């Protein structure tokens with residue numbers, strides 16, 4: 220349940236952001252991110268539709284890699 | 296495996312560990328990463344990685360699930376819950392609906408959801424009907440729920456809350472006579488919300504090596520290495536091996552929102568018992584959205600007992616890190632994901648299910 224994935228912010232409208240991860244786009248709530256000044260291109264860790272924390276891009280890339288690997292092992 | 300992960304691994308292999316070391320994790324996500332990457336098989340033989348109380352659905356009190364089932368069957372309510380909760384059984388005689396799924400088969404309106412936004416959309420689309428969101432989760436999942444309530448929810452939505460805090464379960468183990476571990480890998484996304492600092496008590500008060508970890512092999516191996524070095528130095532401390540995401544103080548805005556909406560209380564953990572300050576209830580200002588206030592939910596005192604895992608299921612021992620999943624006599628025999636007996640084989644975060652999915656078949 221604490222599974223969260225890093226997504227990149229495409230656009231921000233109030234407390235909602237359009238985010239993408241590996242080509243998938245989603246609406247994400249930024250309501251929990253009131254202390255962070257976020258802008259387009261930033262990465263956030265997303266859990267059940269809410270950004271829970273800002274992420275450095277390096278970690279984001281690494282996590283995507285991990286998900287790709289998990290997908291492969293699930294397919295196998 | 297990445298070059299960085301291999302480097303961490305060879306550093307760990309180069310350490311001269313005098314004794315067996317037990318490293319516990321308290322997060323289903325950690326356990327899944329460890330099992331999927333096969334880290335146990337790669338580490339030196341004298342390092343044991345123990346899955347601990349990392350599954351909020353597994354510890355969701357039997358009486359809460361029972362109440363949800365009765366509510367969905369007896370009131371004209373749409374009951375919403377994250378998927379794996381729907382399949383967790385309560386202890387009832389054969390023939391009675393033991394899971395929310397079974398209640399759904401009997402006509403109750405029960406739907407799996409994936410996010411608070413989905414809950415809101417369903418409740419708003421059906422304003423004439425009452426909706427109840429039944430939620431079990433740790434801090435990472437509780438913060439979005441608090442955000443949803445703080446932002447405002449429609450009157451026809453109420454919450455049946457079985458949220459739990461993670462650290463009190465670790466404190467319970469540490470205060471017991473036999474904690475059974477020398478080091479803790481602290482949960483990355485709980486720490487992202489609540490702060491790495493929340494785990495400093497483990498090293499400071501209990502002298503147990505501690506490192507916050509993320510979910511990649513690199514971050515986990517770095518955390519193992521850190522705790523092993525702490526043990527070798529004889530100086531347990533709190534290390535943060537997930538700095539790209541986790542700050543010492545955590546996400547203060549999220550903490551404020553949780554604090555605004557929810558109040559910490561003592562809470563029952565299925566199979567374990569009541570743990571002080573380990574659960575949440577809605578604060579007065581949000582009480583009108585508390586399903587326990589809105590409906591006369593069946594509250595059977597009989598069910599307020601610890602130890603109510605399904606008969607024969609060793610989930611309690613698995614959750615407390617006392618046995619590995621495959622040491623349960625039912626594992627892989629009468630209990631498989633296809634025909635699960637206990638919550639640890641049902642929930643995506645249950646150690647039994649994670650081990651099975653990773654290929655441990657006996």
Ligand code: SF4
Pocket residue numbers: 607608609610611613620623624625626627630631635636637638639640641647
């Ligand atoms: S294998 Fe099944 S019965 Fe045994 S502890 Fe796990 S969930 Fe419970």
